[in-house]
Amino acid sequence: MPLNPQAYRPEQTILSLGDAFYDPVEAAPFRETRLRFRNDRAAREVGLDALTDEEWIAHFGRFAPLPGTLPGPLALRYHGHQFRVYNPEIGDGRGFTFAQLRNRDGRLMDLGTKGSGQTPWSRFGDGRLTLKGGVREILASEMVEALGVPTSRSFSLIETGEQLYRNDEPSPTRSAVLVRLSHGHIRIGSFQRLAYLREDEALRRLVGYSLRALYGEDSDDPLRLLDLVLTRTATLAARYMAAGFVHGVLNSDNINITGESFDYGPWRFAPTWDPAFTAAYFDQNGLYAFGRQPEAIHWDVMQLAAALRPLAESEPLIALLESFGERYQPAITDALLWRLGRKPIDPASDRALVQAIERGLRASGVGIDRFFFDAFAQPLPEGYGAPWDEARAALDRYAPRAPRTHAYWRGEAPCSMLIDEVEAIWARIAENDDWSALDVKVAQIREMADALRLVEDR
Structure with missing residues (x-):
């Protein structure tokens, strides 16, 4: 197979944890494998972009092992709180970790699946993914990545030729297997499982693995791990808010300890700055509403x-937890200033600007994407009236980080991803097998990403 030895750097790091952390599994024998999406931009970062389509399907549809990495798929074990109810019966129920590689920056990356078949943790599920669910994950991951959210990336989508029955989609519906590229698959729920089982030595080993493999620190200190996770997750929360994104299911088994967003199910983008806006129809109490993220x-x-707690005293753990707000505040100002294309001034001024923008968005009902498009690296247009007087005065003090020169800014409307457009893209696929709207949308998102990245990288 055509692999670049300078770019392709296989790993087997997760095997050092031992077989108490995972179960060897096999992929389902799919009826067919039709390649629908391959992310060559992401593949280039791990030395896999030169694969032919046939080779791609062999590895990401039939899961032939990649050279030098894991000998077979591993379903990871974890527990978690789901809508704040503890569940010890979960784990990788329709996915597995298939390979580990280093990217061009030396970060350890996992290739993991969604919809690859049943595992010991499937319970009563079929282990499959609907094609619509795969399309939605492509759209979500591309959009949040463009808007500066640390995220897993949709690497591959292959249609698998089965008819699936779901309560929340018209059935029967088409099936697919998705592959994600992620910076690890260790979740908060991975630690919860070991604490629940009172496996203290395994818990200590997972702490050390996480610090060394995912944070590059030669340490076994649980306090250091919590410190790092607090900063990363506060940043994730801030980036969600600045993006106007609502994940929908922020259960503890869906929080990666690297602070990387993943597992896009009932997500939505909020049309306006409405703290009560929810993504999941089953989140009837608004636990994971936009403003509560x-x-x-x-x-x-x-x-x-x-x-x-089995590895550390309560007092220093509590002291670290109480610092979340202190970490979130600079993260949200940084995220909003980045999306605005502005240079920071000082913490007090930056905080006041954020508050003024939030008040303006709530009072005016202006669309989130519309506002950031109009305000990027330039004064607010004249059409923004009285609710924006405070924010306008504050913004006028901020210098742009880059000129507004990219072709994207010459368009009349921002690139958005509201639910009506998601459904329209899917309808063309479902009714006519027409993938052109998805291709166009991904290209538009990447154009926006290029425009935003003209501002200095964070």
Whole structure:
């Protein structure tokens, strides 16, 4: 197979944890394998972009092992709070970790699946993914990546030729297997499981693995791990808010300890700055509403701290947890200033600007994407009236980080990803097998990403 030895760097790091952390599994024998999406931009970063389509399907549809990495798929074991109810019966129920590689920056990356078949943790599920679910994950991951959210990336989508029955989609519906590229698959729930089972030595080993493999630190200190996770997750919460993104299911088994967003199910983008906006129809109490996401993520990190209690005293764990707000505030100002294309001034001014923008967005009902498009690296247009007087005066003090020169800014409307467009893209696929709208949308998102990245990288 055509692999670049300078770019392709296989790993087997997860095997050092031992077989108490995972179960060897096999992929389902799919009826067919039709390649629908391959992310060559991501593949280039791990030396896999030169694969032919046939080779791609062999590895990411039939899961032939990649050279030098894991000999077979591994379904990871974990527990977690789901809508704040503890569940010890979960784990990788329709996915597995298939390979580990280093990217061009030396970071350890996993290739993991969604929809690859049943595992010991499937319970009553079929282990499959709907094609619509795969399309939605492509759209979500591409969009949040463009908007500066640390995220897993949709690497491959292959249609598998089965008819699936789901309560929340018209059935029967088409099936697919998705592959994600992620910076690890260790979740808060991975630690919760070991604490629940009172496997203290395994818990200590997982702490050391996480620090060394995912943070590059030669340490076994649980307090250091919690410190790092708090910063990463506070940043994740801030980036969600600045992107106007609602994940929908921020359970502790869906929080990666690297602070990387993943597992896109009932997600949505909020049309306006409405703290009560929810993504999941089953989130009837708004636990994971747009404005409650920082609280939800903090609560999940509290469960990590509780899981680490066998290895550390309560007082320093609590002291670290109480610093979440101190970490979130600079993260949200940084995220909003980045999306605005502005240079920071000082913490007090930056905080006041964020508050003025939030008040303007809530009072005016202006679309989130519309506002950031109009305000990027330039004064607010004249059409923004009285609700924006405070924010306008504050923004006028901020210098742009880059000129507004990219072709994207010459368009009349921002690139958005509201639910009506998601459904329209899917309808063309479902009704006419027409993938052109998805291709066009991904290209538009990447154009926006290029425009935003003209501002200095964070």
